[in-house]
Amino acid sequence: MPATATVEQPTPDVEATFELARNHFGHVPNLVRVLASNPTMCASVTAFFAQALRDGRVDWAFKELVILKTLRAIKAYYSYGAHERLAIDLGNSAERVGDLANSLWRTSPHYTDAERAVFALVEQIGIDANAVGDDVWDELKRHWDAGQLIELNALITTFVMIGRTGDALGVADPNLFSRSVS
DSSP states (O other): OOSSOOOSSOOTTTHHHHHHHHHHHSSOOHHHHHHTTSHHHHHHHHHHHHHHSSOSSSOHHHHHHHHHHHHHHTTOOTTHHHHHHHHHHTTOOHHHHHTTSSGGGGTOTTSOHHHHHHHHHHHHHHHHGGGOOHHHHHHHHHHOOHHHHHHHHHHHHHHHHHHHHHHHHTOOOOSOOOOOOO
């Protein structure tokens, strides 16, 4: 039971947000239903989800691995199952997903040096975002352009917030979502 009530029937000020979530996720996730008690925040967070969870400067399949690594790095459980399923639906192997659960990603043949650089960033942000060193950024810049790094950083830090928010509020989302057709 979440610490705050979930909104089952949208009020007029969140109807469009619920529709956006339904179109993108196939249902309205419980976190969106909880956030609906604050329509402005609900709209902005949901709009970012819908924008971030698709191909952009970084492909969606890799974004899902970044989300999973982020949730693992901060020991957050909200939505992990949904993103694990989605990562596989988007073409990631079970080995790629499994190697994120611990330090196997560092030597796994299932990842490129570019991907490992992102996972190192994820782990450092999970420990202390103020201590991301030049060595981490130098390695990232060898593989990713500035626009991709902004997209990846926004994804990581957003899912730090999402994981913490969902867990702190006790939000569970038994409905797994899958790839949107929108």
